[in-house]
Amino acid sequence: MTDAPLPIASPRRPNLSRRRARRRAAERRFRWYGMAAIGFALLVLVVLIGGIVRTGYGAFLATEIGIDVAFEAETIDPAGTRAPATLSDANYRTVLRKALAGAFPQVTAQRDQQALMGMLSSSADFRLRGMVLDNPSVIGTTQRVWLKASADIDTLRKADDIAVATTAGAGALQLLADGATVTLRAGPGAFTGLFADLAARRPDAVTNGRATLGSHLPGYMVETADGGLLRLTSFTANEATGDILLAPEAAPAQWFTLIVSPPEGDRRIDDRELAWYRALDAQGRVRTVFNTTLFTSADSREPELAGVRGAVVGSLLTLVICLLLSFPLGVMAAVYLEEFAPKNRWTDLIEVNINNLAAVPSIVFGLLGLAVLLGFFGMPRSAPFAGGTVLALMTLPTIIIAARAALGAVPPSIREAAMGMGASPLQTVLHHVMPLALPGILTGTIIGMARALGETAPLLMIGMVAFIVDVPGGFTDPATVLPVQIYLWADAPERAFVEKTSAAILVLLAFLVVMNLAAVILRRRFERRW
Amino acid sequence: MSNTLLIAGLLLLMTMAYVHGRRRALSSAAGRRVALHSLPSYHGLYIALWCGLPALALAILWLVLEPSIVRWMVVASLPEAQRSLPSGELGLLLNDVRNLAPGNVAGRQPDAATAAAVETYRTLKSIVFWAMVAAVTAVAAFGFEVGRRAIAPAFRARQRVERTILWLLVAASTIAVLTTIGIVLSLVFESARFFDKVSPFEFLFGLEWSPQTALREGQVGSSGTFGAVPVFAGTLMITIIAMTVAVPVGLMSAIYLAEYASPRVRAWAKPLLEVLAGIPTVVYGFFAALTMAPAIRELGTFLGIEVASESALAAGIVMGVMIIPFVSSLSDDVINAVPQTLRDGSLALGATHSETVIRVVLPAALPGIVGSVLLAVSRAIGETMIVVMAAGLSARLTANPFDAVTTVTVQIVSLLVGDQEFDSAKTLAAFALGLLLFVITLGLNVVALTVVRKYREMYD
Known part of the structure; x- marks a missing residue:
């Protein structure tokens, strides 16, 4: 009876199922796009945080070099008075130079001694002075002092990007010294391995079976068991000539060949310094410790001496001003607008204004601060007071909006009950509505403060970018804040500051995580829903 | 720091006024709380507000105006030669004076005129500060007295206090508007000065942007x-x-x-x-x-x-x-x-x-x-x-x-x-x-x- 439609429907059937398959595929594809979008965003998040942790964790560690320092009375305090002025003015660089000469007696040239000094941070002599001033009885003794290494040595140890391939040498090594250069012989074919390596890497360095080396080529060295180190300048498969980096014994029992890459010209550490570093390391006189300087000192031009303390204190001072201004004003404004304001054009204007102010670019607030706070009111430049005021104006809309939402969420029955008991409108709000809305208000405030903590641009405008070496002591001292410190370090050319920047970012993120967690906990524990 | 102390002192004064007001209200009703129109704490708040608010307003106004007044007085005390300097150099000189005043800049020895200005600045600073302390204290004491006189069992302290607080709330809600006005005014004002030097047409439609301006007269390629x-x-x-x-x-x-x-x-x-x-x-x-x-x-x-x-x-x-x-x-x-x-x-x-x-x-x-x-x-x-x-x-x-x-x-x-x-x-x-x-x-x-x-x- 219903045969009639069949002739029409049957040719369409395969078509239909194909269409359905296509539609299902489109459905799957669409769903996949959504997942890919979220996946992309999360991937970037992971790359971002992961990259910062990877480059930044090293800054929490510091390299120290142990030097046996003789605190000789005749250098420090020849008169023997132990007067603090004498002790403080003594020449501790001489003390240090003598100590280094003791560690490397074979380094005599003045330029080399200077370079040796350069392996230590420039604060090393202050450290010695501090030791003597703290405890004058060290004078006359010899002590192993762990001194901060320079940024280059620190980077060398942490980055570990100088590859040293060591192979044991065969045959007895003979050394024929002629001034500073040495001829090395160790039987036929002793240097075949090195030769093959160089010929494979840089065939252009080999002519007529002889390799000539230079600072643009990887370093080829010979190390002896007693700690001597020779840098080869040219070699054949059987014989080599080289410079002495660290003097070996005449007939070493055992020897090794080293291939050091990248070439000397491509790294900040030259072969000499590398040799000294290896010697110190072999003697157990290089160690890695937790970097307390990062948390105890303010900014510095020397990467190994720079810390975030000044910036953290500056941020805290700025946030205190910001909180003191924006919290009371924001809550008061919210109470008025939500509870008392009549519905008229003026209130509408305020409302539109607040919403728009929340979306004004932060740098415009910086311009406001520069023109009005600094230019008109004459507030001190670079000070947390001006910075905090600008940030307070910026966070005010956030706090007002959050506080209004929290006040609005309190059910009218609370207000009616309070009024019914004879409370005045203000008493109703202050005694009954506010306590219930407070967790919500505080949550909004903390989030606003977290945003203020991460803000950089407006503070650049009011001069908080100055290079400041002191930890600020008050609201009107020149200061910088954590994000601006990050900006300054990110701009610094030294490689060691990259690590510092990442570490400062980690510190900033730690503060933000704590604040946001506090907000979440506050919301979970105290927020009531009606 | 001394300003922070001043504010702290004022807050202490307000607390004392509050305690006093409470006590006075109670004693004026001979200890019978029912006889009072408002709760004793409202009487306390009434005195505290009278004592604190005008004084606080004066202190803030003073702090805002102080730098320009002191600056003007220092300039007036300078010898003629320096007073007639172009405004830029005068600004630099005053900056020097301000930095030298705390006495912490070693190295550069200031010339005699600057040293004299530093001395004037220092004395003026301390005179102005103590004058402010005196004025603020006087206003606070006056407010305290005014508030104290009003206290009586029938006095409607709660209404007065609530009206004041409501006005404070209104004032707080206008801050957002004031901020916007501040932004607009400062941007428009400074831009107007810019457009005096560069025509708006050039700014909006010009195809070249190189804002370097001359350090010296007649430098090459530096007009901007x-x-x-x-x-x-x-x-x-x-x-x-x-x-x-x-x-x-x-x-x-x-x-x-x-x-x-x-x-x-x-x-x-x-x-x-x-x-x-x-x-x-x-x-x-x-x-x-x-x-x-x-x-x-x-x-x-x-x-x-x-x-x-x-x-x-x-x-x-x-x-x-x-x-x-x-x-x-x-x-x-x-x-x-x-x-x-x-x-x-x-x-x-x-x-x-x-x-x-x-x-x-x-x-x-x-x-x-x-x-x-x-x-x-x-x-x-x-x-x-x-x-x-x-x-x-x-x-x-x-x-x-x-x-x-x-x-x-x-x-x-x-x-x-x-x-x-x-x-x-x-x-x-x-x-x-x-x-x-x-x-x-x-x-x-x-x-x-x-x-x-x-x-x-x-x-x-």
Whole structure:
């Protein structure tokens, strides 16, 4: 009876199922796009945080070099008075130079001694002075002092990007010294391995079976068991000539060949310094410790001496001003607008204004601060007071909006009950509505403060970018804040500051995580829903 | 620090006034609380407000006006030779005086006239400070007395206190308006001074931007040209790149979260996405400069394209990532606000889920999505740190995203950070750029908020 439609429907059937398959595929594809979008965003998040942790964790560690320092009375305090002025003015660089000469007696040239000094941070002599001033009885003794290494040595140890391939040498090594250069012989074919390596890497360095080396080529060295180190300048498969980096014994029992890459010209550490570093390391006189300087000192031009303390204190001072201004004003404004304001054009204007102010670019607030706070009111430049005021104006809309939402969420029955008991409108709000809305208000405030903590641009405008070496002591001292410190370090050319920047970012993120967690906990524990 | 002490002293005084007022009210009623019209604490508050508010207002006014008055008096005390210096040099001299006054600058020995000025400044400073302390204390004492006299059992202290507090609340709510007025006035005022030197026509339509001005008279190539078109073109390009990243990713995430994700996935993915919004922009800037820019450069070299080390692409992509959560959370709200009945109707007609989203939900949510995208654009235009750290400084009119371009915010920062003289066209140009930035973002916000509000009303 219903045969009639069949002739029409049957040719369409395969078509239909194909269409359905296509539609299902489109459905799957669409769903996949959504997942890919979220996946992309999360991937970037992971790359971002992961990259910062990877480059930044090293800054929490510091390299120290142990030097046996003789605190000789005749250098420090020849008169023997132990007067603090004498002790403080003594020449501790001489003390240090003598100590280094003791560690490397074979380094005599003045330029080399200077370079040796350069392996230590420039604060090393202050450290010695501090030791003597703290405890004058060290004078006359010899002590192993762990001194901060320079940024280059620190980077060398942490980055570990100088590859040293060591192979044991065969045959007895003979050394024929002629001034500073040495001829090395160790039987036929002793240097075949090195030769093959160089010929494979840089065939252009080999002519007529002889390799000539230079600072643009990887370093080829010979190390002896007693700690001597020779840098080869040219070699054949059987014989080599080289410079002495660290003097070996005449007939070493055992020897090794080293291939050091990248070439000397491509790294900040030259072969000499590398040799000294290896010697110190072999003697157990290089160690890695937790970097307390990062948390105890303010900014510095020397990467190994720079810390975030000044910036953290500056941020805290700025946030205190910001909180003191924006919290009371924001809550008061919210109470008025939500509870008392009549519905008229003026209130509408305020409302539109607040919403728009929340979306004004932060740098415009910086311009406001520069023109009005600094230019008109004459507030001190670079000070947390001006910075905090600008940030307070910026966070005010956030706090007002959050506080209004929290006040609005309190059910009218609370207000009616309070009024019914004879409370005045203000008493109703202050005694009954506010306590219930407070967790919500505080949550909004903390989030606003977290945003203020991460803000950089407006503070650049009011001069908080100055290079400041002191930890600020008050609201009107020149200061910088954590994000601006990050900006300054990110701009610094030294490689060691990259690590510092990442570490400062980690510190900033730690503060933000704590604040946001506090907000979440506050919301979970105290927020009531009606 | 001494100012902080002054404020603290005033607060202490207010507490004492409060305690006294309470006690006096009670004793005036001979200890019978019922006889009082208002609670004793209101009497206390009444005195405390009288004691504190006028004094506090005076202290703030004093602190605001003090620097300019002291400056004027120091200038008046200077010898004629220095008083007639051009205003710039006079400013430098006064700066010196202010820095030398605490006596902590070693090294440079000031000349006799400066030393005398420093001495005058120091004495004036301390006279002015003690005068302020005296004035504030007098006003506080006067207020205390006025408040004290009013206290009587029948006195309506609660009404008085509540009215004062209400006025304080009104005052607090006008701060936002005052801020806007402050922004507009400062930008307009400084821009007007800029437009005295450079014609608005040149600024708006000029094709060349090189704000270097002469340090000396007659220096070569130093007149400075202020055509803002290349700067805005750069901003536009970076914004477009950011939007091509943020809009598809943000919108698709919002659709997935709102329409497909299980509650468990949603509970995890949404906060994680919002973490992206919580990361400070300076961190994104560091990421753009240190990771993204070299990566893009390497990719370019690999493909045989020449890429500037501060390419617009790197800054734009990272900015797009920053804006993803902004687009996604706003669009999420909008999509969730589309009534379920629309979806049910579409599904009942046999449409698949994705067809429902594309043909029914998105068209219905379109105004809201457009609004959220506009808000995101306004945020991208005003974003500063990413471009300061990853985009270039030189203004170039180009359409090549691998080139370095500059933006409005970068120019504002580079014109105003560091040494500056407040009167040069170079410094004032920053305010003109700021004014344009403010007007553009404000326009976008107003349009976006209107669109979103209209849309909300549609389904409420």
